[in-house]
Amino acid sequence: MFTKYHPTKGEMLQILSPEGKIINTKFQPEISTEKVLQAYKLMVYTRTVDLKTVSYQRQGRMYTYAPNFGQEASMIGTGFHMNQEDWLVPSYREMGAFFHRGVTPTDIWLYWGGHEDGAKFPKATNTLPISVPIASQIIHAAGIGYGLKLQKQKGIVYTYFGDGGTSEGDFHAGLNFASVWKAPVIFICQNNQYAISLRQEKQMASSNIAIKSLAYGMPGIQVDGNDFFACYSATQKAAQHIEEGKGPVLIEALTYRRGAHTTADDPSRYRSKEEEKIWEEKDPILRLKRYLVAQKLWSEEDDTKLTQQYEEEVEAEFLEYEKYPPYELNDVFQYLYNTMPDDLVKQKQEYEKYLAWKESRS
């Protein structure tokens, strides 16, 4: 696969056409029908949570939020391949991969709702919190990969970043370190074509992102990021490559952020409605649904039922989330060090004295 789709050839791996037809049988992934259905449901679930979260933000029940809309295949097609012992090292637009790891919508809402408890993920293992400084997590992934290799632990590190992230020096450092170490890392670039307002052609002069792998002596491949099968298949091959001890792989999943960068962003300032329309027709969920329906594995009726079920579940969970205990003064202080230094103890006490003074005046 990595030879056939060598990035210098400028060919993108696509298995499922936008019409939902298998157009490439040679590179179809090994995956059971049951798993494909599971992945499809996760994509629908992720979109449900995503759209609802945007609407909660609009209602003033959530702070600024970075939507995932349109990138479901790119996140889940790659992330669904993760096993229990693997590691997820995310950026901030990988909600589907988070859910696959056991992160809950409540965790996501806590985080974007402004509570540090949303980075703890009590129900997930080997899952790092959101990393906001662009591309910084890529080097952490290399370090985790080294740690696993050195200690002979099982597992592959899946790290995610965007097209803009490839411009940061950390991208270079991460890929370079991992390749020198032959560390078990799959570098996944969700190329959604915009870094906030900046189009890919202004971000880089290289013809694609996968080609950057060559400089690190690792395989790279560009896949259709809206095609679940292409994403899954390339990830499966990358995992095999790593298990054979050959070191890291770079996957570029070419997708499209159908939503805004964050809820504070207005995409109409930098892209056209026509362009958005084109990508609506290439939608990853629609595409996989067309396939499943044609295979008689799924129906429109099933789909309506599932969406409704998820909407109800998510709504109920959100109402529960809103009852989360209030933030305490101690939450500001208690996690910074293992033992609180005297300076901090004093600062907290001073603040409590002020609160008492304030109370005495009201």
Added chain:
Amino acid sequence: MTLMNMVQSINSALDIKLEEDPKVLSFGEDAGLEGGVFRVTENLQKKHGEERVFDTPLSEAGIIGSAVGMCMTGLRPVAEIQFSGFVYPAYDHIISHAARMHNRTRGRYDMSMVIRMPYGGGIKAIEHHSESMETLFAHVPGLKVVIPSTPYDAKGLLISSIESDDPIIYMEPKRLYRAMKQEVPDGKFQIDIGKAKIVQEGSDITVVSYGAMMKEAREAAILAQKEGYSVELIDLRTIYPLDRKTVAESIRKTGRLLSVTEGPSFSGIGSELVTLANEEAFLSLEAPPTRLAGFDTIVPLPKGEHFYFHTADRILYEVEKLVKY
């Protein structure tokens, strides 16, 4: 004169300098076509062209490192870092080169750049979007650090910064971007770098602040008045070089100092002001010079940020303690 908020007055300063001096450039992430995530550079690309007002690839080190090179060719870059919390990849270039090049080359190369960045909290933002780390720049020899608190000051200080031949860290209190409007001259005017402003005269205590905290400091001065305490309020406007003279004279007059700053307390600007009081006004002191600074903690995410950012009330509490000392 036009009624402007700080976004508009900074935009106006950039517009005037881009118009007047072909060597001035403005660039950063999303700072061209989109006009910046806060719209501070809105319409400047349309007016002054894509060669002088542009979007850079996503690399803070790239933005500042290339600005160093541009300065060497005689250009005057005004580089935008989208949020001060993302400046760290560029910190190497700021500290190791921008701050040192003039000294390293014995004055041969001017680092005539301005590094603009929104800073500070109170906008309910996610991690890395709320910090006040001016100390990290004020501590570095070779940099000047400017922080305006009003639309008027923002314009006058930015014009002076762009005309300065030294590298200027120009930090914009994002919480105040649209918080107030003020009459600001449409044309060019300057405010000297290194000069503080006495915002309100008073006799009981000197309160020194700058940037976003000036809003609460002003409110606190009004509350204090009601309690019968006369506050002399000073807006530093420039953090480095510090206007020692204005601050010292005021402390000698009132006998008391309270500094009000937003960032972490330890090794902060407040520590510097307290030292200044000891060095310059020791014999006039009626109470221990005191700093009110942020906790030495990470700024909490929005659900907890009310604990972190000082209110006018908190400032009044400290004022009262010192006046009654």
